[in-house]
Amino acid sequence: MAGLARTSSPDPGPVGLPQVVGGRFRPVVAMRRNMVGYAEGMWRAHGDVVRQVLGPPGLDREIWMLHHPEAASRVLSGSSWRAFAKQDPVYEEVGRWLGHGLLTAEGEAWTRQKRFVQPVFTRAAVDGYGDLVVDEVEHVVADHTRALDGPVDLGRWMQELALRVVVRALFGESADAVVPHVRRSFPVVSDTVVRRGVGVVRLPTAVPTPRILRGRAARADLFGACDGIVAARRAAGDTGGTDLLTRLLAARDGDEHLTDDEVRDQVLVFLLAGHETTSTALTFALHLLGRHPDVQDAVREEVREAVGDGRPSAAATASMPLTTAVLKETMRLYPSAPFVSRLAVADDEVMGLPVRAGTTVVLAPWTIHRHPGVWDDPLRFDPARFAPEVEAVARRHRYAWMPFGGGPRACIGQHFSVMEALLALAVVLRDHRVTAVAATDHLPVDALITLFPTEPVLARVERLP
Template sequence: MAARTSMGTGVGGGAGFPSMEGNPLLGSLLELKADALGTYLRAQRRHGDVVRIDVGPPGLRMEMYCVFSAEGAQQVLASEAANFRKDNPFYEEIRESFGNGLLTAQDADYLRQRRLVQPLFTRRRVDGYAGAVAEEAAATLASWARARDGIVDVSDEMMHLALRAVSRILFGADTDATVDVVHRCFPVITEYVLRRGYSPLNSPRSWPTPGNRRAAAATEELYGVCDRIIAERRARGTDGPDGPDGPDGEPGEDLLTLLAGAQGSDGASFDAAELRDQVLIFLLAGHETTATSLAFALHLLGRHPEEQARAREEAVRVLGGRTPEAADLERLPYLTRVLKEAMRLYPAAPVFGRNAVAATEIDGHAVPAGATVILAPWVTHRHPGYWSDPDRFDPDRFTPEAEAGRPRYAWFPFGGGPRACIGQHFSMLESVIALAMLLREYEIETVDTEVPLSAGITLRAMGPMRCRIRPVER
């Protein structure tokens, strides 16, 4: 692709963005549809840390201002976060399908929701979910003992494990009623959101097109099971004896019960529709992201036997034969580094966007008011200015000393700033516990070394991620 330079609206003397030249009719739309991750990576390699990419036909064309530096990411997510909003078409499509929960809410709605939800995600509260995670990991191990020919698809397996874990924590005894529905409906809805979010022109959702009808049926089924569980829970009160263990090891309340009972200092609480919105967002963000991190951690370790052996040695030495606990997270630093490196190479949210409220300047380049600003952890996590030999798997990039030597936003798989992921401690807790238990019992050898990827709402494998598993010899 040839390059040209386009001078944008000047802001404080800043220069315009370098621009990728695409098809005269469609811009870079076809390149992004064919290989979005590769297109963003090439943009940075060829044109630097700030690049404009035009998408769509004239008259409907969207100008995307891509920011690939750690300093630019910090500006957008943290230091000038108020100037960059979730007002782009992609977030609007997520909002339409999955509700106005924490991921998509803004302004007063977001602040109110965050105040109500924050007490439910304290470290002490989240640590109480460790037992439920360990039980679901044990169930995965039991299924692996029956694996045909000793081959498992770690993408499917980790998706199932993470979905079971988050559903159990959300719904307690009602887990089985939701897992099958979520597993069946989520792919239909997320594909629909992705297609509409990247299309320059969409038909109204109310039109009876085949795609609209399929998505509407999946949404109705998903909403229906959530609404039923919420209604039943409210009908029997806030007692939740069947939830995961609480912080002191006693039976605790599931997250839905806690959400239903959450009250702000002004007495505000969630109504039934708002509860459903939060549940849907937690299901979306709480299982696909963790599953991605776990699957790629296993996939990478299956290709790097020395690092796998080191991770297993730590798990065996720290845990012995006992069930992991929340306190073990700090005792498993190498396993934590493995997961961080997997999230560097395969961030669950590889690309996301914001909308600039006012004209500003990023890395010395002008960004006009109303611009769509794209951040790409996929690219920043591979930036040669922050990472030596960036495509190499090396968990020791995340020793405390190495982390202290890099910019804060050279690695941001959980976002950052005031809208950083509220569930990041739970994600790390679940991932470390599950990985430790799996590696303690099985050696992993990657079968599918090349896996095609798609950058949807989350990073997804578009082919099998098969690994050969062998019980560890004692």
């Protein structure tokens, strides 16, 4: 692929490292102002490997921002992925506040959990959730479209939708009992995780600052709600349900099963990993469709043909190639996880450059998805890139499109979220026309862990006859 191997210095030589750029402190301020804008600006100025050393001498950290699919391949897959661990501050804080579920577990603990959790997320198992997804989506859509007298905030709408879906999929019949705890306490815990994870100074959690006290109370509320339901299910010997919690409780590998604490940790991590990510993808998909009425009309036609007069179903999504392409193109332009970070725990190399153990490496799907060496006219919204016949012959790098990460630690919820998003788009677009308010495809965004719009994403939504 021509034009891919840009590096930070004009000619670093075969084993020479790119120059360190940006100063020790200024970047921290700039990242806080806008992480996405900062990372993209540094890439445009310095190339695919941006090397920085942040913090005072002696306490500093070396960080490499990597804007190239080849770097993603090296860090996430092959024989080298174990040299890059999930030991960066954000993952440490997720583990501290939400337990060590699959997202943050490492080594043996991760291998063990994955054995139990993987079968719960196979495509066939996930398709079984199609009906409840449609139930929840129809409920939220009916609620929001009852009195449409002005523009809708797509972000809030889709957050409500994704929250209801994930809680119902996890807890089934107990969902209504859990929703108030999640609504009240989850934002507090995730705010604590994010602020500490991306903050410059992390006080020990024994120090009773107001944030830490709020975080502890919210964590106790969430743990209590989950533990109560887990205990009740175990006591009832209830293994017949189909919700994710029942399946995790019933999961067996020989004589082994997950402990109650491990089950709770999975549940909390699914809430964290599976809620804002999907709502972000849906928000931007509806915005882009609201900007491209011709594509929206074609999607509506495809949905109506696939679904007829019946209810949308997971099976019907197989007959929605255009809707799928729109979702993929949305996730290219707006990847919900715009950065994926690791700590090098062994000396290794990335793009031919030696990386020392102790270096933080940050892969940037945001820029990889906009790389002119990978994508033609990268800023143009063009779902045709993902038409099945185009994908079949496109010789793209395996990591050119990586909204779900990659390698052994790729997103376990990928099938679930794609099914959910396609069904949500089908339900909304079959009977409604969405018109974006903003006059651009490219909305201002920032990211803490997930990408978010910095202003409300407004659209007019009208019911069609």
